[in-house]
Amino acid sequence: MKQIPLAFGNGTSELDIPEKNLSSIIMPSEPEKRESGAFLIKKALENPIKSRRLSEIVNQNSRIVIIVSDITRPTPTEQILPPLFEELYSGGARDENITIIFALGLHRQQTEEESKKLVGEEIYKKIRCIQHDTGRCRRIGVTSRGTPVEIFEEVLNADVVVGTGGIEFHYYAGYSGGAKSVLPGVSSEEAVLTNHKMMIEEKAVSGRVDSPVRQDMEEAAKIFGLKFILNVVLDSKKGIVAAVAGDFVEAHRKGVETVDTMYKVPVEPADAVIVSCGGYPKDINLYQASKSLDNATQAVKDGGSIILVAECAEGIGNQIYECWNMECKTPEDAIERFKHCFEFGGHKSAIVAKAAKKFKLYLVSKLPEDKVRTAFFTPMASVQEALSAILSENPDAKVHLMPHGGQTLPVRKEN
Structure with missing residues (x-):
């Protein structure tokens, strides 16, 4: 026995x-020894995939939006933001031009305490933090699968948008992270529901980047013009084991490789x-x-x-x-x-x-x-x-x- x-x-x-x-x-086969989360994030921001560094993209007049996960996700946003702000500051970005938006999708509104906990007390005090509002979305296009691309106007008004989040298996989008910060993150109810209807299609399963749900999300993010993401991969103890930055598809796929190595098991x-x-x-x-x-x-x-x-x-x-x-x-x-x-x-x-x-x-x-x-x-x-x-x-x-x-x-x- x-x-x-x-x-x-x-x-x-x-x-x-x-x-x-x-x-x-x-x-799962998780790495035993690793660098600190802050080091991994800093390294990813210094070496973005298929993109210039954020410090080269922003200037002192740039209106910047950072999209972050809501309270239902395990993403360690409080750890992600300090190195990200450091990178933005080195390009001349100013606090008064930065807005943090919580990507609620169709989830409930958060309490102020929850929002504060996610970004950390210090950042919450000095940076404007707001929650996604499905009622304030503007249509900018339609995907080839018929999903309206309707984005929160606060995101549309920005010069530079950075999508943050975690990459893990997702049972119908294949994986979380990447374009998901835009759709469903900061999209209208109609956009989210139209996209999610594809979840019953055969390829809409965990561990597939060709899930029609993800492909549709990525098309919507492309129509919107998402240029830069910062995503992390966590282990089973919620520690950061990898970070990727840059192009919202290419960087995401690099993170997916890490997830697959750790959590896909042939049987x-x-x-x-x-x-x-x-x-x-x-x-x-x-x-x-x-x-x-x-x-x-x-x-x-x-x-x-x-x-x-x-x-x-x-x-x-x-x-x-x-x-x-x-x-x-x-x-x-x-x-x-x-x-x-x-x-x-x-x-x-x-x-x-x-x-x-x-x-x-x-x-x-x-x-x-x-x-x-x-x-x-x-x-x-x-x-x-x-x-x-x-x-x-x-x-x-x-x-x-x-x-x-x-x-x-x-x-x-x-x-």
């Missing part, structure tokens, strides 16, 4: 698995996979936890089983998702409904339904059993009980373990 602890909320859930059944433990699909989100906050609710389920689908054979280990202390996590779960009686219902009715939140129900049609889904959580069943999972009291159910049907089943399901992306080995 092999004993393995799996993160569950703020604690762990112990699993005993016979060694003959354990196919592999799928882990032979097994009979079953046991996936933990990595604990709190990634398993705070089912809405967040389903991202790990999505990654795990790549590690299991069609018709196999997935055991999702996610506490879900705050329940389902989205009202529309919960409504769809109650109203769609079968996975087919959810998939059909999504084809005819795009509703943000409902997309989660459709994505899980898609997985439920291909695999047997088990959930180890603190959710009531009826809520688990309506979400197309079979409820299990413990991970041990879920494994026993699989082994009772197939005693020789090969099982992969994914302790960091939110960050690890299994990639099927090509035969």
Whole structure:
């Protein structure tokens, strides 16, 4: 027997698995030793990819906008800004001409405390900081896929725009970062929803730069004229392990290479996979936890089983998702409904339904059993009980373990 602890909320859930059944433990390969985050950012700004340095682009009269992530993202904006300001100052930029804009997309407004925490007390005091407002967007074009390019007017009025953010896997845009600071970051509601409707297309999955959602975002950013980004890559402890700056596509792809090296793991699909989100906050609710389920689908054979280990202390996590779960009686219902009715939140129900049609889904959580069943999972009291159910049907089943399901992306080995 092999004993393995799996993160569950703020604690762990112990699993005993016979060694003959354990196919592999799928882990990210993170660098052990690294330079400081400040050093990596400074180096990236001094050596921008396919671009002049910011200090050569700005002058004392430049009106500068810096787009930063909102409170729902793990981007360490407070660490990113000081070296960025240093670079801008060396080109003559002045505080009174700089505006920081929080890229809310369609997320809620932040409190002043949250905004202050993101940029740091000192910068918040001396620099104008405002939040994106979907009601104050102007149309400047349309993408080839029909998405209106409607950008927050404060961004349109700037001479120089710098998009900041983090690069990690994103379950329908392929990756976060890059053009994402413009669309959805500072775009209109119509633009965001039109773009997000592409999430049900086949290539709109984690780890693909050719996701139609990302391609559309990049076309919108090009129409707008985004010239410069500063993005970071984080490890599982939220430490900066890489930074890229410069052209919004070329620099982004360099960051993507780092993400792939660390978090893409080649696997032979097994009979079953046991996936933990990595604990709190990634398993705070089912809405967040389903991202790990999505990654795990790549590690299991069609018709196999997935055991999702996610506490879900705050329940389902989205009202529309919960409504769809109650109203769609079968996975087919959810998939059909999504084809005819795009509703943000409902997309989660459709994505899980898609997985439920291909695999047997088990959930180890603190959710009531009826809520688990309506979400197309079979409820299990413990991970041990879920494994026993699989082994009772197939005693020789090969099982992969994914302790960091939110960050690890299994990639099927090509035969």
